[in-house]
Amino acid sequence: MIRPVRALAGRALRNASRRPQFFVPMLVFPSLLLAANTGGFSRTTQLPGFPKVHGFLDYQLAAAITQSLLLGGVSVGIAVALEIESGFFDRLIASPIPRTSIVFGRLAATFCIALLQVAFFLALGLVFGAEVQGGVGGALLVLLVGAIAGTGFGGIGMSLALRARNASLVQGIFPFAFVILFLSSAFFPMDLLQAPADWVAAYNPLSYIAEGLRNPIIAPVDAGAVLDGLVAALGVTAAMTGLSVFFLRGRLREP
Amino acid sequence: MPAIEAVKLEREFKGRIKAVDGVDLAIEAGEVYGFLGPNGAGKTTTVRMLVTLLRPTGGSARVAGYDVASEPDAVRRRIGVALQEAALDPLMTGTELIELQAKLHGIAPEKVTRRGEELIERVGLVEARDRRVGTYSGGMRRRLDLAMALIHEPGVLFLDEPTTGLDPVSRMTLWEEVRRLKHEGTTVFLTTQYLEEADQLADRVGIISDGRLVAEGTPAVLKAQVGQPHLEIALMDGGDRERAVEVLAGFGAPRPPAEGFELAVTVAEGATEIAGIVRALDDANLIVASLELVEPTLDDVFVEKTGRHLEGAGEADEAGGEPGGSA
Numbered sequence: 380m381i382r383p384v385r386a387l388a389g390r391a392l393r394n395a396s397r398r399p400q401f402f403v404p405m406l407v408f409p410s411l412l413l414a415a416n417t418g419g420f421s422r423t424t425q426l427p428g429f430p431k432v433h434g435f436l437d438y439q440l441a442a443a444i445t446q447s448l449l450l451g452g453v454s455v456g457i458a459v460a461l462e463i464e465s466g467f468f469d470r471l472i473a474s475p476i477p478r479t480s481i482v483f484g485r486l487a488a489t490f491c492i493a494l495l496q497v498a499f500f501l502a503l504g505l506v507f508g509a510e511v512q513g514g515v516g517g518a519l520l521v522l523l524v525g526a527i528a529g530t531g532f533g534g535i536g537m538s539l540a541l542r543a544r545n546a547s548l549v550q551g552i553f554p555f556a557f558v559i560l561f562l563s564s565a566f567f568p569m570d571l572l573q574a575p576a577d578w579v580a581a582y583n584p585l586s587y588i589a590e591g592l593r594n595p596i597i598a599p600v601d602a603g604a605v606l607d608g609l610v611a612a613l614g615v616t617a618a619m620t621g622l623s624v625f626f627l628r629g630r631l632r633e634p
Numbered sequence: 635m636p637a638i639e640a641v642k643l644e645r646e647f648k649g650r651i652k653a654v655d656g657v658d659l660a661i662e663a664g665e666v667y668g669f670l671g672p673n674g675a676g677k678t679t680t681v682r683m684l685v686t687l688l689r690p691t692g693g694s695a696r697v698a699g700y701d702v703a704s705e706p707d708a709v710r711r712r713i714g715v716a717l718q719e720a721a722l723d724p725l726m727t728g729t730e731l732i733e734l735q736a737k738l739h740g741i742a743p744e745k746v747t748r749r750g751e752e753l754i755e756r757v758g759l760v761e762a763r764d765r766r767v768g769t770y771s772g773g774m775r776r777r778l779d780l781a782m783a784l785i786h787e788p789g790v791l792f793l794d795e796p797t798t799g800l801d802p803v804s805r806m807t808l809w810e811e812v813r814r815l816k817h818e819g820t821t822v823f824l825t826t827q828y829l830e831e832a833d834q835l836a837d838r839v840g841i842i843s844d845g846r847l848v849a850e851g852t853p854a855v856l857k858a859q860v861g862q863p864h865l866e867i868a869l870m871d872g873g874d875r876e877r878a879v880e881v882l883a884g885f886g887a888p889r890p891p892a893e894g895f896e897l898a899v900t901v902a903e904g905a906t907e908i909a910g911i912v913r914a915l916d917d918a919n920l921i922v923a924s925l926e927l928v929e930p931t932l933d934d935v936f937v938e939k940t941g942r943h944l945e946g947a948g949e950a951d952e953a954g955g956e957p958g959g960s961a
Binding site: 387462471 | 685686687707710711713715717718721722723725726730734735737738739740766782
């Protein structure tokens with residue numbers, strides 16, 4: 380199981396580096412939104428109920444990371460759907476490897492790419508004046524929560540691809556993930572959201588992932604917030620990995 | 635024990651469409667089996683079931699001694715598969731792809747590079763091995779696909795329309811490789827739309843139409859079932875046609891000549907009778923300007939069995955197929 384997972388993960392990583400049209404938007408678009416939000420809404424920090432933060436950039440970093448990781452999920456979905464469309468996926472299925480290793484190989488690569496995405500945004504924040512209040516330990520926690528969440532979002536993309544088997548359809552469906560992102564506390568504190576957005580955000584796992592990413596950046600590490608984020612990220616990853624395996628098996632029963 | 639065996643194999647899709655309807659196969663080890671049929675006849679669906687990509691909805695099949703439904707892992711370890719359209723990753727190089735395939739087939743790490751190099755050389759891709767596959771021509775992609783299918787030295791190889799869309803030279807190269815595999819004892823299950831391809835390569839041919847196997851046998855036996863070869867003859871300067879008819883009557887039944895010829899006669903023994911006929915005409919002072927031995931084709935068999943021509947019939951001539959005994 381380990382050897383095919385490693386081989387397939389290596390291939391996915393190499394291909395990601397050779398497909399800049401997939402990789403660059405994951406970094407560029409969230410960076411632009413981060414710049415726009417930081418420039419345009421920086422006085423939001425003065426609103427009553429807004430947590431005390433070093434700067435609005437520090438607060439928004441978690442939103443940018445979450446958005447980038449969701450875009451990573453889109454890339455995974457499109458890459459898998461393209462493999463299905465081209466027939467390359469059949470080649471993998473016809474190989475004498477556990478079929479779950481196809482899912483795990485792709486998600487292992489997604490974990491590594493997510494680590495790079497989180498590291499990029501932390502570095503970007505530091506360059507433009509943000510501070511990680513949780514120190515090095517806090518930064519490592521952000522990397523961990525982000526990488527696991529990114530893997531889970533990759534699982535969403537993979538599930539969609541295995542179900543839809545069509546890259547255009549995956550691309551068309553995935554923007555709903557961004558609607559769900561905006562219905563979370565990724566961009567603004569839960570207390571400042573109005574009903575029913577605050578109600579949706581309270582049940583939205585993206586809220587807990589974003590808070591888990593944000594807490595070590597804006598304050599000394601609060602174990603509760605980070606743990607909530609970690610559990611939410613692990614929950615999404617476990618659920619989506621299971622769904623991907625389920626759809627992969629279902630795919631073999633159908634034409 | 636047959637290398638490939640199917641008993642009343644069926645595959646029904648949603649809407650109760652039977653793509654494969656009770657196919658029986660028994661293919662011996664070392665045999666090249668040509669599976670002929672037009673688009674939509676059920677060729678690819680049959681292959682997908684035999685290579686464990688699709689579960690049968692009825693009947694059973696065993697490949698390399700293992701059941702495709704209950705022992706798919708054992709089947710996959712023993713087969714090589716080159717599916718339609720050479721599905722390769724355009725972002726990877728030839729070497730990377732072949733090494734990936736080796737790793738997926740569990741080849742020991744220390745042997746991966748050597749085995750990959752051997753196969754790259756065998757299929758003539760040494761100079762292109764470090765180029766991305768996206769830059770390969772159709773023929774190069776097919777050859778790489780074949781090399782990948784052979785990485786673990788499978789006993790049974792499935793080639794699903796390996797030459798469709800290829801230029802004549804690439805097609806001939808693939809044919810040579812299939813002949814070489816047969817010589818090495820590999821069982822080859824070859825689906826094709828090209829009659830000449832099946833005729834040239836296959837020990838036995840199965841014809842599938844609307845999901846059913848409608849004919850099976852060696853190309854020679856199948857062709858013999860639909861008729862005997864005949865000789866078309868043109869005489870120098872018109873010649874004495876009446877006299878020629880009398881001479882030819884001793885060899886076989888006359889038949890209407892094709893355009894460009896003056897006489898035609900059935901020759902039950904085929905090419906072996908040509909020398910005798912030419913000598914007899916010469917003895918009667920009749921000079922032969924040209925002659926052509928016309929043999930029944932697999933297309934004739936296909937028409938006989940299904941009532942229609944096979945798509946792609948005749949295309950293989952463009953690929954360098956050898957016409958029968960033109961002189």
